[in-house]
Amino acid sequence: MCNDRIWTLLARKLSGEATPTELTELDILLSSSHIHQQSIKNIVHTWNSAHPQDEEFMEATYLAHIERMKDKGISIDAEANESYNEERKPKIFFSIKNLIVFSSLAILIIGTWYLVNASQTTTTENNVQANSLREVTTKKGNRTKIQLPDGSNVWLNAGSKINYSKNFEGKERVVFLNGEAFFDVVKNPQKPFIIHTSKIDIKVLGTQFNVKAYEEDNTTETSLIRGSVEIFLKNDPGKKFLLRPNEKLVLNNDKTIRNEIAKKQIRNKALTETSKLHVAIKSLSYFNDIENVESSWTRNILSFDDEPFSEVAKKMERWYNVNIFFKNEKWQNRYLSGSFENETLDQALAALKFTTGFKFNIEGDNVSIY
């Protein structure tokens, strides 16, 4: 009977129907049961494996569909559609992606964390006695892990800063974040945990999630692994978003997105209203059974999933502590996917170059893409 419970819970988990409590229950059952581990692994793998789509076959099917529409007197111009796609290279999702500009984000489970040179040399911890405010910062190229006064753990990605009061006095546990961090928050319903960033505020009770809020990035992203969080938009007070596990909220940081939309609109003749595109809730991007793109950085993996080179460049600048310049603007809009674990900057760029066709030149800390 207890055996069957595992299958019920696993099915719910895979279908995205499990509650956080059930996920925990499943973890416990799995670790204590005699169920064949290989079977579980294979089931999860099978479930998540995408059936490869035969592009040519689908193109042909689509053409046949368009023909059928024409026969019925319904006009949709497939030719124009074709050239439209041609121009904007990568995949079918390009147009929407271009609009929303999702860089992928995120988060995940805390696996093993290698503190890359983590010690004090790479992070500065200032104890400002006056207001008992603590500040931890990471330089580009470095990441670190800290423990907050309440026992919550925080992984801080490169080029980030977090502030919090020494003892979390007051009714709430408050931290200020600039940059990217993965939080594993200790549960305490009596004392909510609040994260302030420049664009959003996040309220949690106890949970695991990633926040990416770099000032220079196009988006602010909150990715939830487990538990629940409430997100409030600074420029739209009163509006509240509730995330479920495996979801992320992507907020477009105004200026850049408006440009993107303007560009797209000219092509597409429509208007400039952006309100609906401002915020989107998406699923996390998994690149195998358990690893998602969003939190892979906590395990020392630099990854991105179909993101524009311009956003990827920002990630690489922080990861490798370099400056990247585009000598040829067309590369900025190419979409890239990839993950790097031990690769040097040179190796990573060479791999991307192989699939994309750009050239690059590294001089000291400066990288030119042309």
Place this chain on the structure above:
Amino acid sequence: MIAYPENNNDNTIQELQYQICRYEDQSAYKSLFFLLFPSLQNFAYSIIRSRTLAEEVASDVLLEVWVRRQKLKEISNLKMYLFVSVKNASMAKLKQENKHSRFSIEDLEVEFISDYSSPEQVAELHQLEIEVARAVKELPPSCKIIYKLAKEDRLKYKEIAELLNLSVKTIDHQLSIALKRIAQAIKKHTSKKNQR
């Protein structure tokens, strides 16, 4: 470098729906077609058991999306709406042909989109994956269609229940049976291998 599979998720569909409705975006329509046509055709086939008719049904249903693009904003769950449309259209076709006109799960002929893999793709499969596929094929019909709709078409329990006229509890139960049986098949396969 690893290439990740594109996520077929509800948010993507919502974005496409918005693009089509708001901007009459043809490339968004094409993307939506790529995302949903195989699932819809597959589902139609499970009811009418004719590939030609199934393709027609799926094409008709998706064609309406373009025709009624202005009204798309009124549909809160487009994917589910299309699945229900496919079901209704398929049942209507059956009726036309004077076959049975009542929907019955036991009569469904369940195929998987992944069954249509090319020979090259099949050659790359491991023995274990073939074993899993076989276990899935041997599931009872209702169990199989539920597993397919949840796994391959990413429908929610509530949606599957509505589509098949079942209770959510049944979906929950049937899916756990499916996983349990697949696990048994995997276990049998690996222990056989270890004996060798």
